[in-house]
Amino acid sequence: MASLSETHIRERLHDLRVLWRRVWAYPVTPAIMALVLVLCIGLTFPGEKPIVYGDDGQEMQLPAAFHKWTTHRDTLRLVSVYGILACGMTVVIITAGIDLSVGSVLGLTAVCFPLLLMYFHWPPVLAVCGTLAIGTVCGLVSGGITAVFRIQPFIVTLAMMVFARGLAKAVTGGKKAPLYIQSEDGTIHYPPVVQAIRTRWFDDNLAVVTVVFLISALITWILLSRLRWGRYLYAIGGNEQAARLSGVPVAASKILAYALAGLFSAVAGICQAAQETNGDPEAGATYELTAIAIVVIGGTNLMGGSGGIGLTVLGALTIGYIQKILSINQVPEAWRLMLTGIIIVAAVLVQRRRA
Amino acid sequence: MTSLTETDLAPAASTSLVDVRGVSKSFGATRALIKGNFDVRPGEVHVLAGENGAGKSTLIKILGGVHRPDAGTVCRDGAPISFRSPREAMAAGVSVIHQELSLIPTMSVMDNIMLGREHSVLGFMTRESQRAFVDGALARIGLAIDPDRLLGSLPVGAQQMIEICKALSTGSGSRLIIMDEPTSALTEPEVERLFTAIAGLKADGCGIIYITHKLEEVYRIADRITVLRDGQHVITAPVDAMPANELIRHMVGRPLAEQIKRRAPLPGVTVLTALGLTVIDRTVHSDAAASPDGTRRVRVSPMNLTVRAGEIVGLAGLQGSGAGDVLAAVFGALDSRYAVHGSMTLAGRSYIPQSPGRAIANGVALLTSDRHRTGFVPAMSIRANTSLAALQTVSPLGWLLMARERALADAVIQTLRVRAQAMTVPITTLSGGNQQKIVLAKWMCTSPRLLLLDEPTRGVDVGAKHEIYELMNQWTEQGMGILLITSEMPELLAMADRIVVMHRGRVMDVMTRNQADAERIIHAAMGGEINGIAE
Ligand SMILES: Nc1ncnc2c1ncn2[C@@H]1O[C@H](COP(=O)(O)OP(=O)(O)OP(=O)(O)O)[C@@H](O)[C@H]1O
Ligand SMILES: [Mg+2]
Numbered sequence: 102m103a104s105l106s107e108t109h110i111r112e113r114l115h116d117l118r119v120l121w122r123r124v125w126a127y128p129v130t131p132a133i134m135a136l137v138l139v140l141c142i143g144l145t146f147p148g149e150k151p152i153v154y155g156d157d158g159q160e161m162q163l164p165a166a167f168h169k170w171t172t173h174r175d176t177l178r179l180v181s182v183y184g185i186l187a188c189g190m191t192v193v194i195i196t197a198g199i200d201l202s203v204g205s206v207l208g209l210t211a212v213c214f215p216l217l218l219m220y221f222h223w224p225p226v227l228a229v230c231g232t233l234a235i236g237t238v239c240g241l242v243s244g245g246i247t248a249v250f251r252i253q254p255f256i257v258t259l260a261m262m263v264f265a266r267g268l269a270k271a272v273t274g275g276k277k278a279p280l281y282i283q284s285e286d287g288t289i290h291y292p293p294v295v296q297a298i299r300t301r302w303f304d305d306n307l308a309v310v311t312v313v314f315l316i317s318a319l320i321t322w323i324l325l326s327r328l329r330w331g332r333y334l335y336a337i338g339g340n341e342q343a344a345r346l347s348g349v350p351v352a353a354s355k356i357l358a359y360a361l362a363g364l365f366s367a368v369a370g371i372c373q374a375a376q377e378t379n380g381d382p383e384a385g386a387t388y389e390l391t392a393i394a395i396v397v398i399g400g401t402n403l404m405g406g407s408g409g410i411g412l413t414v415l416g417a418l419t420i421g422y423i424q425k426i427l428s429i430n431q432v433p434e435a436w437r438l439m440l441t442g443i444i445i446v447a448a449v450l451v452q453r454r455r456a
Numbered sequence: 457m458t459s460l461t462e463t464d465l466a467p468a469a470s471t472s473l474v475d476v477r478g479v480s481k482s483f484g485a486t487r488a489l490i491k492g493n494f495d496v497r498p499g500e501v502h503v504l505a506g507e508n509g510a511g512k513s514t515l516i517k518i519l520g521g522v523h524r525p526d527a528g529t530v531c532r533d534g535a536p537i538s539f540r541s542p543r544e545a546m547a548a549g550v551s552v553i554h555q556e557l558s559l560i561p562t563m564s565v566m567d568n569i570m571l572g573r574e575h576s577v578l579g580f581m582t583r584e585s586q587r588a589f590v591d592g593a594l595a596r597i598g599l600a601i602d603p604d605r606l607l608g609s610l611p612v613g614a615q616q617m618i619e620i621c622k623a624l625s626t627g628s629g630s631r632l633i634i635m636d637e638p639t640s641a642l643t644e645p646e647v648e649r650l651f652t653a654i655a656g657l658k659a660d661g662c663g664i665i666y667i668t669h670k671l672e673e674v675y676r677i678a679d680r681i682t683v684l685r686d687g688q689h690v691i692t693a694p695v696d697a698m699p700a701n702e703l704i705r706h707m708v709g710r711p712l713a714e715q716i717k718r719r720a721p722l723p724g725v726t727v728l729t730a731l732g733l734t735v736i737d738r739t740v741h742s743d744a745a746a747s748p749d750g751t752r753r754v755r756v757s758p759m760n761l762t763v764r765a766g767e768i769v770g771l772a773g774l775q776g777s778g779a780g781d782v783l784a785a786v787f788g789a790l791d792s793r794y795a796v797h798g799s800m801t802l803a804g805r806s807y808i809p810q811s812p813g814r815a816i817a818n819g820v821a822l823l824t825s826d827r828h829r830t831g832f833v834p835a836m837s838i839r840a841n842t843s844l845a846a847l848q849t850v851s852p853l854g855w856l857l858m859a860r861e862r863a864l865a866d867a868v869i870q871t872l873r874v875r876a877q878a879m880t881v882p883i884t885t886l887s888g889g890n891q892q893k894i895v896l897a898k899w900m901c902t903s904p905r906l907l908l909l910d911e912p913t914r915g916v917d918v919g920a921k922h923e924i925y926e927l928m929n930q931w932t933e934q935g936m937g938i939l940l941i942t943s944e945m946p947e948l949l950a951m952a953d954r955i956v957v958m959h960r961g962r963v964m965d966v967m968t969r970n971q972a973d974a975e976r977i978i979h980a981a982m983g984g985e986i987n988g989i990a991e
Contacts, residue, residue, distance in 0.1 A: 123484065329851035336844055339833035346789055346822065346830050347845040347898065348813040406835035 128407070132400045132415040135448040139422045142444075143167045148429035166429040174306055180421030181314035182207075182376075184414070185369040186392040188314075188321045189240075189362030191413045194396050195325070196358050197338040197405025198247065198254035202261035203366045203392055206239045207385030209269040210370030215278035215380040218292060225294040233367045239265055240363020244356035254359075262389070269382040278380040291378065298375035310372045314417075317365060321410045324361070334358055338405025395420050398448050419448060472531070473498055473632050473663035474519065474550070479528030481514050483885065486877050488514040490687045491528065496632060496663035501654065501677045503695075504667045506684035506707055507917040508889025509875045512667050513555055515684070516634045519665070520552035521545035532632075543572070551623040555636040555667075555888050555915065556828055559619055561608030566590045568607050569622045593625035596656075598649045612826050613775050616641040617649075624653060633657060634665040637888065639673060640914045641825070643775045643943055644978070651677060669889070669917050670944070671700055683707055708919045716922070716950035719929045720969075723953070724765035725803070727906050727937035728786065732758040733798040735781045735790065735961075755781045757962045758798065763906060763937040768928065770952025771941045773981050778961035779941050780825065783908045786939070787822040788815045803905060816845055821904035823895060825911040825941070831895040832883050839865045839879040841894055846901035868897045873923065888915040896924065907931065910941045925951060945974050959983040 124130055147167030155161050166172050186203045193200045210232045218228040243261045247254045282290045291299070301308045325331035333354040336344035345351050369388075374380040399416025401408025423444050427437045476494040480487070489511040496502045504512045517523045519530065521539030529536050532548055539545040545552070559568045569590050590603045599617055607615060620638055639647050654664060654677060668674060674681065674695070681698050683690040683706040690706050691698075698706075705711050735756040756778040763769050771779040785796045788809030800807045802818055809815050812822070824830040832841045842865035843850060850861040866879060872893045876886055883894055892915055899907065912928075913921045928951060932938060942948050948955065955972050957965040957980035965980035 119484075126484075327856055329847045329854045329856055332840065332844070332847060332856065335836060335840070336833045339835040340829075342830045343833050344844070346787075346812050346824060348811075348816040349844070350813055402835075406833065 128400055128409065129411060129415065131451060132398075132412050132419075135398060135451050136415050136419045136422070138448065138451060139419050139426070139444070143422060143426045146426060146430050148172075148426075149431075167426070172425060172429065174308075176418075176421045176425040177311050178301070178308040179425070180417050181308065181310040182369045182373050183388060183391045183395060183420065184314040184417040185310075185317045185365050185372065186388055187395040187413050187417055188317045188410065189365035190389075190392040190396050191399075191401055191408060191410055192321060192325065192334065192358045193254070193362045194393075194401055194403060195334050195338045195405055195408055196355055197341070198355065198358070199258065199393070199403075200240075200243065200359060200362045201255065201258040201389050202239065202243060202265055203362060203369075204385035204388035204390075205262045205265035205269070206236050206363055206366035207370040207373060207388055208382055209239065209265045209272070210236045210367040211374040211384045212269050212273050212278050212380035212382050214371050214374050215280045216272060218294070219278070219280065219282075225292065229294065229371060232371055233364055236363040236365075236367025236370065237360050238363070239366070240360040241356060243363070244359025247359065248352040248355040258359075266382075266386075273380070273382055275382060277382070280374055280378045280380065295375045295378065298372060299378070310376065313368060313372055317368060318410050318414050321361075321413075325410060330354060330357065335406055338407075340406070391420065394445055398445060471497055473533065475531040475534075476515070476519070477529045477531070479515070479518060479525045479530065481511075481518060481523055481525050484877070486885075487687050489518075489525075489684075491689070492684065492687075493689050494682055494692070496665055498661045498663055499658050500679040501658065501664045501666055503674050503678040503681045504665055504684065505674065505681055505703060506690075508893075508915075508920055509887035510684040510707075510917075511687040512684055513636055513887065514687075516552060516636055516665060516667065517554075519545070519632070519634060520550060520554075522552075546572075546626060549631040550634065551626045551631065552634040553619055553623045553636060553638050555640075557612075557615055557619055559607055559615060559622075561606070563607060564604050565594075565601055565607055565610075565618055566603035568618060569593060569603075569625065571622075573626070589625070593621050597621055597624065597653045611775055612641045612829075613643055613646055617646055620650060620653075624657070631662045632665070633662055636667045637669065637915055638666075639668065639670065640911075644945075645774070647673075669915065669921070671703070671918070672946075674703070675700070685709060704918055707917070716925050716946070717929075718768075718925075718951050718953070718969075719933070720768075720953050721766040721933050723767045724935055726762055726764050726801075727767075728761070728763040728800065728802055728807075728939075730759070730761040730786065730800045731798055733761060733782065733785060733800070734758045734796070735778070735785050736795040736797070737793065738795055739793055752961070755794065755961055756785070759958075759963045761939075761956065763939055765905070765935040765937050766932045768932060768938040768940055768951055768953050770948045770955040771939060771958065772948055772955055772977050773941075773958035776960065777958040777981065779958050780910060781961075782958075783822055783910055783939065783941065785809065786815075786906075787820055787908055788812055789822060816902055816904075817848075819903075819905040820908065821845070821899035821902055821906070822908040823899055823910055823912055825914065827891055827895050827914075832891060832898075834884045835882060837880045838869070838874070838876055838883050838886065838894055841883045842869060842879075842897045843901055845898050849902075864901055865897070868900045869894070871927070872897050872900075873920075889917050889920055892916050893920065893924075905936055907936055907938045909938060911943065912940070913942070913944070913947060921947075945977070948977070949974065957981050 144167065147165035150165045151163050153161050153163060186207065189203060190200060213235050214228060214232040217223045217231050218225065223231065239261060243258050246252055246257045280291065280295045284290065298309050333349045336349055337351055337354060341351060373384050395416040396413055397403060398419050399412030401412055423441060427440060432440065472495040474496050476492055478491045478493065479489060480491055481489040492511065492515050494515065506512050514523065518525050521542045521544050524538065531537065537548065566586060570586050574586065587603065594601060594603065597617065597620065599621060601614060607618065616638065623633060638650060642650065657664060666677065678695040680692060680694050681703065682692040685707065701711065733756060737753055737755050740753040771782060773779045784790050786809060788811050790796060807818060839862065843861045846864065850857050850864055874890050874893050876890065883891055886894065896912065913924055916924060928938060940952060949972055953969050955967050955977060956963055957977055959981055960983065964983065967976065
């Protein structure tokens with residue numbers, strides 16, 4: 102009898118193990134686990150509870166930062182620009198490439214946008230399209246050089262990173278380009294496009310940049326999983342030779358991937374400039390590293406051939422929360438950097454699957 | 457209770473080099489191996505036979521420390537062992553030649569052979585002693601390859617020989633050497649060299665596990681045979697007690713006609729004509745009779761070739777004969793390193809093969825000989841790999857129609873009878889032979905009119921081989937033209953309607969199926985005198 106129930110338990114345990122393995126096999130499971138891990142850290146260290154004194158002099162405790170909705174909403178808003186960059190980065194990394202220039206292209210487009218809009222007085226739609234075109238061209242150039250001359254994308258995009266930053270500084274002479282008009286009496290007016298991008302809807306609860314990020318993610322998802330081109334990208338990243346011999350237009354597909362990364366960089370550049378109400382030629386420095394970290398934490402393989410945009414969105418949330426939690430706990434800058442490094446490695450380790 | 461049966465089953469365990477008792481292994485829902493029993497004695501060649509996906513590779517991966525068994529015991533020299541890594545297995549004198557090449561293409565031949573056991577003094581590699589070791593190892597299996605050459609620059613067959621050389625040169629004494637389909641990429645003379653080496657190992661008292669789908673090989677070298685089917689042990693018997701038809705019956709589970717039958721339809725219109733087809737390697741400058749390892753300027757000397765609808769033309773030749781270059785040239789797969797001259801017509805229209813994409817659009821398909829490097833994309837699913845070359849037809853304006861893709865791919869996979877748990881799992885979870893079927897399925901999806909086949913039955917089991925031959929019959933009946941390269945003489949003789957024999961880039965002999973015999977083909981392939989070319 103005893104042995105019977107023992108075998109019963111053992112079978113149950115075995116079933117559970119099989120189930121666990123099956124769940125673990127989904128690529129999103131580890132990405133969700135990494136995010137949950139970070140959220141748990143947040144719950145453990147929710148930040149200080151501010152104490153205020155009411156009108157009657159009574160002591161009142163407000164909820165800790167992590168328990169407040171505004172913290173989460175800000176996290177989402179702050180990570181959006183990085184997230185937009187990460188969308189393009191995901192596409193490039195799936196082809197087994199890398200784009201180090203996204204941060205610099207963000208800076209370049211952030212100064213070009215005010216230039217076209219305020220200095221050349223282009224109509225808003227044209228100014229936005231023109232800026233997007235500049236970003237896309239940067240991507241086309243890096244992609245073209247990579248694919249046609251078969252130079253490693255690391256090198257090509259490193260060069261583009263330096264070049265685009267230089268161009269951004271050359272365009273404004275190193276100064277910030279304002280995106281507002283100051284009238285005689287000192288009041289500041291924003292052009293309607295800028296105002297539109299800066300707004301937050303629903304009582305400040307949903308930033309337009311966040312919406313832009315989610316739309317970018319949606320577009321990328323469609324490209325990757327519903328277009329022939331997306332399938333080609335996975336094939337190229339997985340086995341370029343086999344892809345070529347199956348008739349995949351390798352060069353064209355790759356060039357388009359880098360162009361898309363450039364386009365998203367420009368989108369991020371416009372968002373960034375509008376939020377800061379000026380175009381800073383220094384904007385976006387080291388953003389490429391955050392974008393790569395987001396993609397990798399999501400679980401997309403740097404070796405190419407696998408991954409997806411859902412993972413990247415999860416990775417963006419993970420990175421966003423890491424930074425938010427460190428800031429609400431007032432961790433000093435030096436520690437923040439070190440902890441970020443440790444948490445990134447820990448999150449990636451959580452995801453690594455055992456054979 | 458269980459331990460009692462195990463001791464019952466165990467033979468004189470002390471005489472076995474390795475003894476596998478009741479070993480099981482599952483991958484998710486797939487039970488790859490169910491209570492496998494198996495042993496190898498010193499000085500014997502034990503052949504492991506079975507259909508694709510029967511669990512052969514799984515068994516030897518357990519022995520080689522790649523997988524760990526879910527249940528059962530493995531004894532080495534009578535003592536139970538459990539390898540946690542390939543390194544531990546290697547240290548215990550078990551060397552494995554895996555079905556998939558496990559060498560590093562960007563390293564030299566020497567570094568590949570020495571990898572993981574470099575000769576060194578205080579961490580500094582001692583080049584001379586390594587060099588002497590590698591030279592000895594290469595000479596022992598009769599390989600004349602410069603140890604400093606990059607491995608990736610060698611043809612697949614030579615790479616396979618290096619892999620064998622590496623496995624044979626590890627350790628010494630009573631070892632266990634496991635070979636998983638070692639000859640699938642080898643040419644006839646290389647196979648001979650391997651067999652000589654195996655005879656030497658047997659004499660030294662080594663035990664050898666040999667997996668192959670080629671029956672001739674089984675009867676040339678086997679001492680005992682074990683058959684697996686669907687992960688289960690079917691029978692172990694000495695080779696004398698198991699004639700070929702019996703063996704096939706055990707493997708397939710039903711009797712199977714051993715003869716390959718070609719139903720040649722009347723040849724129809726010309727599908728492909730090539731006039732003065734020439735392939736030049738631009739990176740080689742001297743025209744002089746080339747170096748011994750096969751690099752030469754003129755890969756293919758001007759040759760004429762026609763393939764008609766319903767016809768199977770065999771291209772025969774040893775390694776470096778240029779037959780593979782002909783296929784690559786027709787498919788537009790050669791990169792800018794090579795120059796292709798000559799004129800081609802495809803189905804009556806002038807045809808310039810610029811890229812594989814254009815070739816596919818024109819109804820040409822090329823099944824490459826190395827499925828791992830050029831055949832499939834490992835990270836992608838079975839279905840995505842199948843539809844890869846025909847994506848255009850299921851994605852009007854670039855939008856993928858999932859339902860149409862599924863219908864197209866699954867229908868073809870079904871006709872090829874692939875054994876898979878689901879179409880959405882990665883192709884790497886399939887057994888070697890089933891992977892080959894998927895690569896074939898990929899090309900069937902494009903419904904080509906000219907099919908270029910380079911070793912189509914590599915690693916495919918007897919039953920599946922017959923299915924592929926049957927499919928080739930059906931395809932030619934439907935009007936497809938096939939250009940076939942195969943290193944298996946019986947396959948060539950049985951399936952080709954016309955045979956073109958090449959040697960060092962030149963056509964040496966052309967014969968019809970009635971004129972063809974093995975001797976004449978080999979004679980011409982070795983560069984023998986031309987017996988009257990019918991060009
Ligand atoms: N890593 C894996 N994940 C999931 N399934 C696997 C894995 N490796 C093998 N299998 C499955 O296990 C079964 C046995 O595979 P195995 O490779 O042992 O076959 P095999 O006998 O070597 O066949 P072949 O002659 O085609 O090489 C197959 O159904 C295969 O799909
Ligand atoms: Mg196998």
